[in-house]
Amino acid sequence: MDFFVILGPVVLLFIVLGFVTYAIFFERKVIGWIQNRVGPNQVGPWGLLQTVADVLKLLIKEDVIPQKADVSLFKLAPIIAYTPAFAVLAVIPFTESLKFADIAVGLLYYMAVSSITTIGILLGGWASNNKYALLGGMRSAAQMISYEIPLVLSVVGVAMSAGSLNLTEIVKAQQTGVWFVLPQFLGFIVFLIAAIAELSRTPFDLPEAESELVAGYHTEYSGFRFAFFMLAEYTYIFAMASLITLLFFGGWSAPFGLTFIPPLIWFIFKFLFFVFFLFWLRATMPRIRVDQLMEFAWKVLLPLAILNIFLTALFKEIPVLSQFY
Amino acid sequence: MLRTEEMLLNVGPQHPSTHGVLRLVVKIDGEIIQDAEPVIGYLHRGTEKLAEDLNYTQIIPYTDRMDYLSAMTNNYAICHATETLMELEIPERAEFLRVIVMELNRVASHLVWLGTYLLDIGAMSPFLYCFRDREQILNLFNELCGARLTYNYMRVGGVKWDAPPGWLDKVKEFVKYMRNQMPEYHGLISGNEIFIQRTRGIGIVTQEMAISYGLSGANLRCTGVKWDLRKNQPYSIYDRFDFDVPVGKTGDLYDKYHCRMQEIIESLKIVEQAVEGFPEGGSTMAKVPRVLRVPEGEVYVGIESPRGELGCHIVSKGKDKPWRLKFRRPSFYNLQILPALLKGQNIANLVAILGGIDIVLGEVDC
Numbered sequence: 001m002d003f004f005v006i007l008g009p010v011v012l013l014f015i016v017l018g019f020v021t022y023a024i025f026f027e028r029k030v031i032g033w034i035q036n037r038v039g040p041n042q043v044g045p046w047g048l049l050q051t052v053a054d055v056l057k058l059l060i061k062e063d064v065i066p067q068k069a070d071v072s073l074f075k076l077a078p079i080i081a082y083t084p085a086f087a088v089l090a091v092i093p094f095t096e097s098l099k100f101a102d103i104a105v106g107l108l109y110y111m112a113v114s115s116i117t118t119i120g121i122l123l124g125g126w127a128s129n130n131k132y133a134l135l136g137g138m139r140s141a142a143q144m145i146s147y148e149i150p151l152v153l154s155v156v157g158v159a160m161s162a163g164s165l166n167l168t169e170i171v172k173a174q175q176t177g178v179w180f181v182l183p184q185f186l187g188f189i190v191f192l193i194a195a196i197a198e199l200s201r202t203p204f205d206l207p208e209a210e211s212e213l214v215a216g217y218h219t220e221y222s223g224f225r226f227a228f229f230m231l232a233e234y235t236y237i238f239a240m241a242s243l244i245t246l247l248f249f250g251g252w253s254a255p256f257g258l259t260f261i262p263p264l265i266w267f268i269f270k271f272l273f274f275v276f277f278l279f280w281l282r283a284t285m286p287r288i289r290v291d292q293l294m295e296f297a298w299k300v301l302l303p304l305a306i307l308n309i310f311l312t313a314l315f316k317e318i319p320v321l322s323q324f325y
Numbered sequence: 326m327l328r329t330e331e332m333l334l335n336v337g338p339q340h341p342s343t344h345g346v347l348r349l350v351v352k353i354d355g356e357i358i359q360d361a362e363p364v365i366g367y368l369h370r371g372t373e374k375l376a377e378d379l380n381y382t383q384i385i386p387y388t389d390r391m392d393y394l395s396a397m398t399n400n401y402a403i404c405h406a407t408e409t410l411m412e413l414e415i416p417e418r419a420e421f422l423r424v425i426v427m428e429l430n431r432v433a434s435h436l437v438w439l440g441t442y443l444l445d446i447g448a449m450s451p452f453l454y455c456f457r458d459r460e461q462i463l464n465l466f467n468e469l470c471g472a473r474l475t476y477n478y479m480r481v482g483g484v485k486w487d488a489p490p491g492w493l494d495k496v497k498e499f500v501k502y503m504r505n506q507m508p509e510y511h512g513l514i515s516g517n518e519i520f521i522q523r524t525r526g527i528g529i530v531t532q533e534m535a536i537s538y539g540l541s542g543a544n545l546r547c548t549g550v551k552w553d554l555r556k557n558q559p560y561s562i563y564d565r566f567d568f569d570v571p572v573g574k575t576g577d578l579y580d581k582y583h584c585r586m587q588e589i590i591e592s593l594k595i596v597e598q599a600v601e602g603f604p605e606g607g608s609t610m611a612k613v614p615r616v617l618r619v620p621e622g623e624v625y626v627g628i629e630s631p632r633g634e635l636g637c638h639i640v641s642k643g644k645d646k647p648w649r650l651k652f653r654r655p656s657f658y659n660l661q662i663l664p665a666l667l668k669g670q671n672i673a674n675l676v677a678i679l680g681g682i683d684i685v686l687g688e689v690d691c
Contacts, residue, residue: 035453131334135356135672202447203519206673286519287447289673290356 008100012089020234021051027279034283061223066129069220073127078221078228081120084113085235092242093168095252095263106167107159110243111152114198117232118144124229125217136216139206139290144198146297151194153305157187157312158247171251179255181248183315186308188248190301195240197297200233201278203285206293241274242267329354334672338367342445342676345686347660349679353672361667361675363660368690376650381407381481381617384650389475391654392688394437397423397430397466398630400479402652405560406637407481407617410624418607419483420562425496425599426466426478428592432503433462434631435585435592438683442582443514445680446523451513458506461499468492482611493600500593500600507590515583524578528666528678531576538662541655542633543588544682547573547580554629565602566595578681585683588631618645632656632683656688 025040025048032039040047065074091106093099103109118141125137158180159165162173174180181188197204206216218229245251249270252263288296334351337343346367352360372391376384381403388399401423408415440455463473470478470486478485514520530540532548545552553570555563571587573580621643627636633655640649659682666678 031449035450036457037453131332135334139356205447283450284513285448286443286517286523288519289523289671291671291673292522 009090012100013086016086016089016235016238017231019238020231021055023234023237023275024051024054026275027282030276030279031283034280055227058223058227063224064220064222066220068129070127070129073123074220075225077120077124077127078225078232079120080123081117082228082232082235084116084120085232085239088113088239089235089242091167092239092246093171093251094242094267096168096171098264099168102166102168105165107155107165107170107247110239111148111155114236114239115144115148117236120232121217121229124221128217128220130220132215133217133219136219140200140217143200143204143206143290143293143297146294147194147197147204147301150190150297150301150305151198153302154187154190154194154308155247156305157184157308160309160312160316167246167251171246171253174250175253179248179250184248184308184312186304186311190305190308191247192244194297194301195244196278196281197293199236199240199278201237202282203288204293205282205287206290237275237278241271241278244274245270331359336675338364343679344441344684347679347684347686347689349663349675351667351672351675356672358667358670358672358675361664363663365657365660365686365689368686370691372691373650373652376647378646380645381619381647384647385479386475386477388652389477390687391652391691392434392630392632392635392656392685393474394685395430395434395631396474396476397426397478398628398635400476401427401561402626402628402630402635402637404479404481405628406624406626406639407619409626410619410622410639410641411481411613411617413482413611413613415611416483416608417604418487419609419611421599421603422484422488422609423479424561424563424566425596426469426476426484428595428599429462429465429496429499431592431631432589432596433459435589436462438585438631438680439510439514439582442680442683443520445676446520448514448517448520451510454506454510454513458503461502465492465495465499468495480610480613481617482613483609485609487609493603496596497600500597503589503593507586510586515586521579523677524582524681526575527578527670527674528681529575529577530662530666534662534665535576538665539658540633540662541658542629542631542683543581543584544633544659544662546570547584548576549574554627554634558627560626560628563595566598568592568594578677581681581683616645618643619647627653630655632685632688633659652691654688654691656682656684656686657691660684660689 029039040050043049043053065071088110090101091103091109093102122137122141125133125140158170161180161183162170164170164173200206218226221229245267252267254261254263254266331352331354334353335348336351337348338346343349348364348367350362350364351358372387375387384403385400388403389396391399436455436459440452443451466476467473468489469492470476530544530548532550535545535548535550541552549572551570551572554560556570568591571584571591573584619639619641621641623640625636625638627634634653635655636653638651638653639647642648663679663682667675670678
């Protein structure tokens with residue numbers, strides 16, 4: 001047991017790093033395919049080592065810190081951004097047995113810890129002493145705080161249906177009935193949109209809107225500190241795709257009684273679909289404008305999330321309706 | 326009320342969305358633009374001054390580098406002005422070739438605008454689709470004159486190269502291909518809710534404003550003014566072709582987009598008619614003396630470039646070099662409205678409005 005406790009997270013870290021490496025490769029291939037290009041194909045067989053080469057390049061780069069930057073904060077920011085991204089993975093159960101921390105309020109833990117990253121991004125933008133970085137950091141803080149509210153509220157419906165905040169319990173609740181994507185469809189849509197905004201991916205990639213803000217909050221970052229911001233971003237993709245799978249698509253449970261395929265494989269299938277979905281969006285969507293983004297969060301998503309809670313409560317508590325539920 | 330402070334933001338000249346080396350000094354309050362001042366001149370090469378020491382044929386390659394997305398129309402402007410002053414008769418075949426390449430160049434130029442505009446707004450894929458289609462036009466030009474960007478194709482009195490065998494068929498094929506591509510673009514862009522939200526009602530230019538600022542091209546037509554030099558002051562053989570001048574209603578960015586998209590269709594129409602009526606045989610060069618001595622006098626010609634009215638003003642003292650040469654570059658004139666349009670806008674609209682004007686810095690700075 002002790003062995004597992006110590007070595008488990010290390011193994012997970014390597015899995016996450018492997019995922020990030022190949023998620024970037026996969027993203028470039030998918031987008032290349034959508035855009036009539038080839039994508040990386042030179043380094044290693046089929047270009048498989050492209051990201052490895054990129055990371056190596058970032059590692060051996062000179063560590064540049066702008067002269068007028070706030071040095072200690074500048075160094076701290078990527079760490080604050082990355083640590084919670086990895087920490088949230090602790091509560092994600094990949095199968096019934098393969099999990100690290102089985103705490104009762106897993107969902108709450110995820111939501112709470114993941115919002116710490118915003119501080120890292122804001123710090124990075126502030127400490128860089130660059131106007132573009134500052135604007136990017138401010139946008140990012142505003143966006144993440146705004147979208148966290150509908151994100152949290154949209155999963156309240158799931159928690160009410162499952163009667164638990166523990167992610168394993170939520171999956172188990174789906175194994176007896178239907179996956180929550182059906183009864184909680186409204187919640188799912190709100191969650192999906194808010195999740196994409198939380199991840200700062202197209203069409204909500206305003207914090208690093210290249211055409212407006214050069215590179216947003218990480219304009220001044222280079223080398224390995226930059227790599228850490230990127231790592232945080234892709235680790236969140238890993239975490240968020242896992243969370244969607246767990247909350248709305250039954251986690252590792254097999255659909256249509258196809259139980260001969262192991263649960264872990266099912267989990268990976270569902271999870272990869274969402275990863276692909278995010279990349280697909282990136283290749284097809286323009287970027288939304290910052291004020292429209294805020295309006296959308298507060299005027300559309302938030303009321304919808306509250307409506308979803310209300311409807312869930314109604315269906316659950318009124319005896320006549322709950323038999324259909 | 327919180328006390329807020331204005332911030333001075335320097336955008337460019339090395340910024341991904343200033344389309345070259347435009348610099349904007351923007352005063353912002355939060356993300357709202359209070360004041361914007363374009364700073365130009367980073368690409369100034371003194372073409373007009375240099376031209377005073379060059380003979381007329383030598384000036385032509387310099388014009389390629391002004392509006393480098395549409396070098397054919399620039400070539401035509403200087404040739405047309407010189408020919409007008411010399412009262413030259415241009416062979417039929419040369420006129421047809423000129424019209425075909427100018428209209429194809431207009432399509433290519435609008436495709437680059439479309440791609441980079443969408444890139445500014447944050448959509449990546451249309452950029453690559455546009456360049457894929459533009460590539461076909463560049464290949465056609467490459468076959469015709471051996472260059473992909475700076476063509477140096479036209480001469481005073483005609484064109485340098487005749488169409489190689491089979492070239493016109495390829496042009497015809499391209500017109501068909503491009504027509505089939507248009508629904509794809511509309512399907513991808515025109516109906517996209519985010520695109521509409523980002524462009525409709527943004528950067529509105531009224532008719533009075535457009536005229537008082539001297540706007541031309543799609544920037545003027547999107548406000549509803551039906552003004553196209555190919556129709557209003559026909560030059561070359563444009564009066565023989567049947568085409569429409571697309572106009573907008575409101576003068577916002579969405580109308581600009583639709584104007585340019587329809588202009589592509591109209592240009593294809595002209596190309597198709599020109600290929601149909603292409604004269605058999607005949608020369609591609611008028612009889613011109615080896616050394617062009619342009620008679621003393623002054624001339625101004627205006628032609629419709631993809632960006633608006635491209636004018637060329639020559640003052641000749643009867644020598645083989647112009648005494649003074651002046652280009653009216655549409656990008657330069659259209660850019661002047663930018664500070665007025667940016668005031669009070671969100672900084673995210675900055676790139677959308679700037680992109681909508683469609684400037685080419687080589688032409689702004691000349």
